Amino acid sequence: MTQLDKITPRDVDFSKWYTDIVLNAKLASYAPVKGTIIFRPYGYAIWELIQKQLDLEFKKINVENVYFPLLIPESLFNKEKEHIDGFSPEIATVTRVGDNQLPEPLFIRPTSEVLMADFFKTEVKSYRDLPLLFNQWANVMRWEKTTRPFLRTSEFLWQEGHTVHDSKVQAHDFTLKILNIYETFVREFLLLPVIMGQKTQKEKFAGAHSTYTIESLMYDGQALQCGTSHYFEDNFSKVYDIKFQNKEGKLEYGYSTSWGVSTRLIGAIIMSHSDDNGLVLPSKISPIQVRIIQIKDTDEVIKISESIKNMLSNKYRVDIDKTDKSFGFKISEAEIKGIPLRIEIGPRDLEKKVVVISRRDTKEKMEVNINDVEKIVDSMIKAYDENIFNLALENRKKRTTSVNSIQEYKDVLNSNQGFILVPFCGEVSCEEDVKQQTSTNSRCIPFEQENKNMKCFNCNKDTKMQVYFARAY
Amino acid sequence: MTQLDKITPRDVDFSKWYTDIVLNAKLASYAPVKGTIIFRPYGYAIWELIQKQLDLEFKKINVENVYFPLLIPESLFNKEKEHIDGFSPEIATVTRVGDNQLPEPLFIRPTSEVLMADFFKTEVKSYRDLPLLFNQWANVMRWEKTTRPFLRTSEFLWQEGHTVHDSKVQAHDFTLKILNIYETFVREFLLLPVIMGQKTQKEKFAGAHSTYTIESLMYDGQALQCGTSHYFEDNFSKVYDIKFQNKEGKLEYGYSTSWGVSTRLIGAIIMSHSDDNGLVLPSKISPIQVRIIQIKDTDEVIKISESIKNMLSNKYRVDIDKTDKSFGFKISEAEIKGIPLRIEIGPRDLEKKVVVISRRDTKEKMEVNINDVEKIVDSMIKAYDENIFNLALENRKKRTTSVNSIQEYKDVLNSNQGFILVPFCGEVSCEEDVKQQTSTNSRCIPFEQENKNMKCFNCNKDTKMQVYFARAY
Incomplete structure (x- = not known):
């Protein structure tokens, strides 16, 4: 019984409760390098069940699995300005092999857009070659200051899909098709209700035209991004020179997407469903x-x-x-x-x-x-399974508030943490201002909108857009 | 038809033929970092079929999948002297993150014995905890001077099994059980006839007590190691302090093993079965x-x-x-x-x-x-499938020679390259001498032995042991 005694009650210290569950359910252990974890058999078995189902869904829509290298030359990575700005402080860099300095530093992939783009550049010649629908199950590395098992680790496991299409519409539709696969999977297999929507300009992926997301709410009222799907338009194609001959015989830049879910889904399962006695696993991904x-x-x-x-x-x-x-x-x-x-x-x-x-x-x-x-x-x-899903949904409902002013917003943050729906102008500077005042970011512009005339909750500009904000993992 | 024209005939230039097949069958492409490759969908699909079958076999004998981190602190790695000597010149090292130097260099795993041992140290307490049977499907990195797709790449994919047992016999039996799984898989699924045996002292794995291997012969007469299984006795346990309380209540060091096969199996398939028109794939791993x-x-x-x-x-x-x-x-x-x-x-x-x-x-x-x-x-x-296996077997028979002196050995190397069976003393210095004279190593001490009195083919010492030598990939 000693194991049980070790679990801190969830309402006493949520963060400690979480760690106690990870360690006592033997999902993961800490590894010697700070911010890295060992996926123990029970934790890895959950990931294998997640992989199996998603892989099946991807293959149904003709996505092909590939494996691209771990290392990216610094010079290649640095071609895309926004992308490098978004990632560079987090990039682990190989500078030597044995006792020999390398002529050029090599980056451990934080994501693989750059290597994929470099491959697509030589691979894509004609509209007949498109779409190219790739996915890989791989480890990636982003050096994080504050880490927590599954939720935020220096190295994590994920799938990253990368596609190129011959039209904007095809590419954009594919981005949403993947988002729908994610939403269905997360709802049916992980029993997590999510809000589907688009990221604001400030929160979109570095280098993307638009980012779509599914956002769930944890038991403690903090949000967690469960999966994202990015539409690049021809941003990466222009930088990495991915051109194809279209049906009219003219050269055109390819339209690309990327999308991923990671092992943080395991963290989401824990923080949504578990209780003071330990884990509560959705049956479909329970080993x-x-x-x-x-x-x-x-x-x-x-x-x-x-x-x-x-x-x-x-x-x-x-x-x-x-x-x-x-x-x-x-x-x-x-x-x-x-x-x-x-x-x-x-x-x-x-x-x-x-x-x-x-x-x-x-x-x-x-x-x-x-x-x-x-x-x-x-x-x-x-x-x-129904009960677990409903408990998570009820928690979200209980913790979702709608407000119209920054003062009300601040009050809610202090009283009933959760999703806060606000009328928002969508501007980067305004969102940065909100962040400075409250340390919170927007989570998404939900697809479901009322389309009424409102005033931005922070800057008071006219807007028709409602946006979810929340504290988030 | 342009694609076909590009394949160099196998008997004209074996090495060029091999590369032509890899590229034209779209198995892999070269990636920007020297020595790394992109596994294209067709190549990766073969690997997935290999994984699926082996994973099934491992799970049948209660091996559990895990995932250990990519990075190992330099100080932890350096504890095992033989191990570090064997790997250090090949180790890619992370020294900075973003613009910040790390306090300690981190090694990208060339293999994971060290991290596993460090985990086992805290995990193993009693004989009741044993055996611990772990496996992971992962990428590893060994910086190689001369690289070739699948056969030798700086980064490769593999499975690495790591186990701890409560007795020498159990651990040693497990090492051989895995070798048998490899042999059966390689014979039935990849249609490669192999010789099973033990590595000589000179050729065993850095830090192992003994290494077992399955060795196949490629079309051109060069050998290729298809899989290895290492018995460590308590070597790693002593260095990393893995102790358990045995049934008598006494503390005893654990007995460990490790074993692996990698994506070089894809290279073995190509070089054994294919022809001037391209790949010839064993049906069971043909996508x-x-x-x-x-x-x-x-x-x-x-x-x-x-x-x-x-x-x-x-x-x-x-x-x-x-x-x-x-x-x-x-x-x-x-x-x-x-x-x-x-x-x-x-x-x-x-x-x-x-x-x-x-x-x-x-x-x-x-x-x-x-x-x-x-x-x-x-x-x-x-x-x-029968025909493909038989062709490979015939090629091996045709290219297997038995000689008794170093002079005959050299003659055969120049006339009919392949496996050369010799009486051998087994001493490291003698094997080093053979290497210096001929640039060849032993492949294995086959399990099948005639046990007659002979003289070592190089140093003339009395011996009862026959050993296969060959040029190898």
Whole structure:
């Protein structure tokens, strides 16, 4: 039980609670280089389930996987002014090999637009070569001052998609198609309700024409960006000279996009769904969906455990806890690890032909006839996932406020942290002013807009646009 | 047809032929940083198929996937003397982030024994925690003077397994279990016959107690190491202080292993099976196993193409070449890409209810009744794979020589390059002497031994051991 005692209550210290869960559920450990983490088997298994589903979705729309190098020559990177300005303070740089200084410093990719663009430049010749739809699952590095496992680490794992198209419309549509894939995935698999929208000029990706995003709200009321999809128009193509012969035989710059989600999604899952007893994992990305715990390991209990495991294994990831730990410890461990359902099997229950199934989220327990186990597991998993999603949605609703002035905005920040919807002019200087006053940024211009005449909450200019602001991870 | 013209004949210039295939089959492209490559979709798809199968095999024996960081502090790496001596000239080093010098240089992992050991040190407490069976799919970096796509690149992709056990026997058995998984995979999936054995003292992995290997022979008679499995005994545990309480309650050092295969396997496939027309891919790792090419796209041809594709898709990876290229170009392209079977469908054949199936390896063509397509594809794929394996095996037999003296050895090196089996004393100094005279190393001490009394081929000492030497990639 010692493990359980270590989890700080969520409402006492959210940040400490988060770290306790990461370490106690054995998702990750700290590594020797500051800001880097070790993905332990349980944490990595969640990432593998995320990868598997997204990879499937990408392949359905003909995206092809590739792998581009880790290192980018400094001179190549520096061609795109906005891009280098956005990333350069965070770039880890290789300057020597063994005892030899390199003739040119090499950057560890913070993202791969530049290398992709350099490849597309020679690859793209005609409209017949387009679209080129690439994705890679890779590690990237951005040196961060303040780090936290999964949420912000110097090295992280992600997928980065990079595409080139022969028209603005195609490229822009593709950017949104990916955003929709992200939203569906995050909603159905991670059970996170998100707001879809566009980033403001100030918050868009370095070098992009426009950035689209899905934004979720964590339990503590801080926002987290779950995925972004960038439309570059021909910005990168002009800098890196990506030209194709169009159907009219004329040379035209290609239209490109890039998009990514990362291992910070694991952080989002933790901070949205978990509780004081540990992780609560959405069933679809839970490495173990059902754990069988034997109250006593009699022959009959072992036999029934194995047969229930086999029966459920066609549909679910099931295991039996066969360790020699105490029953109580096994229960706590299943809770810390966020396993959606536990089936407890004991000799006395078996006399009545029943087992006990409990849900991780509500702690609800049910005596179930052995013959009904599969049916009940189906319905309990469904109810479990629905409940988790609804709790996150309710939290977001409770923590979403609409205000019209900077004073009201500041008041809300101090009373009910969360998404704050405001009428906003959209100007960079005005957003910088808000940031200076409140240390908050906009999260997105939601696609859903009321289109009424309003005044910017900060500068009072006329505007029709509503924007979500929030403190964010 | 221009693409085909570019492939240099294999017997004219093997090295140029190899590069031509890599580039023309669009497996990889050169990247801006010397010695790094871009894995293009077709090359990466092969790697994904390799990963999928090996990952399945590892998971069957309870190996868990993890992800450890890219960067290792210099001071941590330098603890293991042999290890650092083996790798240090090849290590890419991060010394700054943005404009700031780092307080300590950070090494980009050339392999992860050190980070794993540092983790195991705190993780391993009791025999109950063991074995720990970890694997990661990751990029690593070793700066090489002479590079070649897939075979030797500064950055490469691989899997690296790292395990800790509570006894020498368990650890050693596990090392060999992995070697057997590699051998089976390489034989069945890549169709490469290999020699299994142990590395000599001179050739073993830096820091290992013993290294086991599978060695294959390329078409040109040079050997290639396809995979290695290292038994460390308690070497790393002593240096990194990995101790556990054994069943008797006493502290004991853990026994560790590591093992890996890399993207150089793709190079091995190319150099073993391909020919003057391009790649020849083993069916199990061919991204496309059957390509349908329409001689004319009449309604009937399109209908039958789709129905054959659907029928075969339950078992095979099938596509239809729907590009507007010429028929001849489509044939050449399917050949360059090494697609095992082509099905050509035309209106005149359809009148006779037949299609034509051709094999990439032998160029054999067969008129097949539409109703028999599935059955014939099954048998042709089987025959195709058998033939490819046998060709590689015959090449190896033809190029394997047994000699007893250094003079004979030198003669063979100049006449029939390949595996050369010699009686060898096994001493490091003697092997260094052979290297100085001939620029060749031993490949392995094969498990199969005759155990007769012999004299070392170089120093004439008594020995019972036979060893394979060869020039190698």
